[in-house]
Amino acid sequence: MNPADIIYMDLETTGLNPRQDRISLASVNGMIFGEDEIDDLIRLIQEPDITLVGHNLKFDIGFLYARSGHRLSIANLFDTMIAHQLLTAGLETRSSLDNLTRYYLGINLDKTLQKSDWSGNLSQGQLEYAARDSLVLPSLHNLLSGLLQMHTLEKVAEIEFQAIPAISEMEVNGVGLNFEAARLLFENLMKRKLDLEAELIRLVESYGWKPQEKKKASKKGFNPRSNKDVVSAIQIIYGLNVDSCNHDNLELISREYPDIQFASALLEYRDIEKQRGMLEGWIEQAENGRLYPSYFQLGADTGRFTSSKPNIQQIPRDSRIKGLFHARSGYKLIECDFSGIELRIAATLSGDSGLIRIFREGLDPHKTTASGVFHKPIEGVTPTERQIAKSINFGSIYGGSWRILQKAIPGIEEKEARRYLRDFFRTYPGLAEWQDSCELCEKVEFGLQKYCMPRSLSGRYRFVEPKERNKLLNTPVQATGADLLKASLGALYNALCSPEYNDNRILTCIHDSIIIEVPEDRADEIGDLLRNIMVTTGNEMLFPTPCDAEIKIGNDWSFRETS
Template identity: 35%
Template sequence: MSIQYRFVKTITDIQPLLSSLNEHSIIAIDTETTGLDPFQNRIRLIQIAFINQPVFLIDLWKVSDDIISSLKKIFTSPALKIFHNAKFDLKFLIKSGFKIHGPYFDTMLAAQILSAGQKSQGFKLSDLVREELKIDLPKELQNSDWSGELSHEQLSYAARDAQVLLEIYHSLFLKLENVNLSATAKLEFECLPAVVDMELSGMLLHNKKWKKLTEELEKNQNDLAATLQQRLHEGLKRTLQLPFMENLNTEGQLLNLDSPKQMLEALQQLGIPLKSTSHEELSQLSRQFPVIQALIDYRKVTKVLQSFASALPKYIHPVTNRIHPDYWQIGTSTGRFSCRNPNLQQIPRDQVFRECFIPSEGNLLVIGDYSQIELRVAAEISHDQRMIDAFQQNQDIHCLTASLLIGKDINKVTKEERQAAKAVNFGLLYAMGARGLQLYAQNSYGVEMTNQQAVDFRQRFFEVYQGIASWQKELGTSSLKEIRTLNGRLRIWEDHPKITELFNTPIQGTAADIMKQAMAMSFPYLNRNNVHLIGTVHDEILLESPQEKAQEISHFLKETMIKAGKKFIQQVPIEVDIAIAKNWSEK
């Protein structure tokens, strides 16, 4: 595949591109960098492809100031800018001092949208070129040394990567139009600047507090391990030895507490009726057998230590002293964000963990959280009038459900009854059976519920929320293999989907669309006011604001999040809880 390129050495070389740009122009942009870290590595080459022109190659290490000025004009022009994995290039360009204005088109995001949840990989540029253009795109030079003298092969490789973006753009654009996914793509592309800001900003961890917390967790783990060993040892002394106990000192540490096999055999030897040591099975017997609760507690602390406490400080960046996770815009089949390296979305909600996440000196956190957004989306989609009325009258939906389930005045519902109703509301929204509801209530909300109560609550829930019941029945008896959110985001299954996925997708997917709309709408104003997005956790947006602007920003964020919700939800009012905080736990 032969590609024509022009190596820009003087302002005259780039003038044809600069003079041709207008609001109807389409350009493709790619970069070659010395590494993957925008804080420690640098852009070496910028490639810009334009229709009916050779690809323009700009060596950022050697160009003059007037060429840099021309690049700034190009990047802030109204032309449509095509990238592949735009987030990567935008972060490097911003750290190189450029401002980049939309509109954007990200071929990777477009391909993910078109896949409609059917696959989780195959979105590399080479994959798309093979699929759309039926040619192979060699990528061997991607990891070559871009810090030395650039070879003709490297320049040709770089030019080709930009040129193919123009070609696959047209194919992807038409596909999005043909399956009515243009609105979804537009939302994802408009959200890009917010995601870039979120990753570049990162979150600040109070290292001393975290270290102290880790030490306390390690002590707690040791204490729990000792208690568990003692209980197992005392029980096993009264039983026959297990196969793995041969040659072990009966007075010493007999068991590997992290071995599911040893734990299962030991607990079975104690007469506990278990088939596995899965959390689901253990939780059913935890109140009956204290040794099982001890194992659950030990595993919980061990998981937190391994996943977060010990691991998190390793992610503190040496340049910024902050943690910069990777956010994936379409991280799940429903369109939700996912997070990794590290996964800050999974930080436990306990105060001792979240109080360690703080703003930098002179700043405050502003936290916006959609209130019961998935229930509100469900009411809108199902047209459940009782639920719609409750939200319109600003009733507490969990108290209402409790009063309807147990036949009690809503004003006399206790905290415990409300908690049980909360489990019912969220559990039955996604087709849980009675047994699943019982376990969900216990594991997620600490609510003890008998099997008969779960059966009765489930039956009563669908009697009082008939719109939800009818909607679920209609979907459950259909032969649908695809479904959309209120914004039109599509999910497709090759075979008949699980009923839980069929119910979950339009609700959770619409909530994800609302969150992305709020981020996209809020970013320009936040950017002008030196306020940064630093995180998102499903229904929550975290900002870091100068202290003197925090009150103003909190009002703006609440108003914007509500406006974003109203773009998709018409019948049900949107509520947002706002907090101005000195740490993440104060929301």
């Protein structure tokens, strides 16, 4: 092969864990590279003129990265799985290689040998199976490339493809977990849970609560996990008839009746139950003192990441829990988080001059909104009014109704909530016009169903039913946030491919932030590098709205002890 070639690659491995399993062979353009030739393949795919094409390249690159022990500088990538998922975002489809070849090419791939033993001497059948997987890739590549171009998805596809090596690195690196501290916190939560159970039982019995019907002997008394028991207790304690005791209802009851501790104690009990279950899972999943989440690059229809085992996207803000994730000895964690990014994205999408001016002049967006809603100068805005305006800002950009504001802002009536919304959109008329235009966006038919196609600034779309107004409005904002984070991730990875950064690790990304681990003596330098990459990427994507990002440096993810 020469450096002008496209490499169509598929790996076969002895298992799914790149930290423990190994590569058995690589199928490249129908040819077989044995295990002893993998290092030659690693060198080849890093030639600057090579384009690497594969299906689920995150998996393959993860194994190659684990084997080589260093980042792979791959200039050009194309992932057929990611391409298909971009084309069908919002639809229920399957994206395995055999499903794609059947759907696009009319070819049925025999996957019988996929789960066979690849750790020993390989049979002729296994070699032929491996070769077939790479032989179907050229046709898929050509067809999907044309579809991406037809649907104006080339830009966002390139963002996704360039982010793949960083995501592979995140999965191989994992995040450090303080195992002993996790066990201690788990035990303390168990004690607090038992105390709360006793407190809740004492409370309901003091109000004369009794079971509504006979229970088994092992389940006598009040059960805080039983919706039926909680509903009947609320009826007796508060005199309220409720059908459901979800989180929102309990919070509302807790605010309305602050002198009665039942609702607040039950909320704490449920939070502890979640945290206890989470910690129990981490303790079981920990591998050599680290957790290794699996990332789904297009897990959400908006293009946002999802993750599992553990779901690191849903880590509570509780500093006791975040503090369990720590840097190695001699290293620091750095988190860089986009500041106010949803409102900045909304400013560019809508073109509202008032919103854009806020960020260009460095004003406080929540105080500015409060000034418009409460009809007073910015300098006269109170902390309470600013907090109300914050709820209005984040509720309104996603098309939230007055009912959403009522839930978010304690004690306001319908009339007041409606006025807040009216004055918000009078303050930012361009945002109101943009939201109206979202309902008139591109429409297509797929099967027997009609869909709207809201898009991000980079062109990412999502199939949305016309009646789902909130999705029509939140998709462009959320999808642009996904574009921005992944573009930053790809740019960071490319910068860190320089040998001087070999001892810096990309660990994870959460919502609108990227977390890395760096040598202690270079933390400030690498922090500046990360922030500059994210701000530059944001300024280019969100122009004319400027972007900003905040850096935190510390020994653990709580950043209680910062440098």
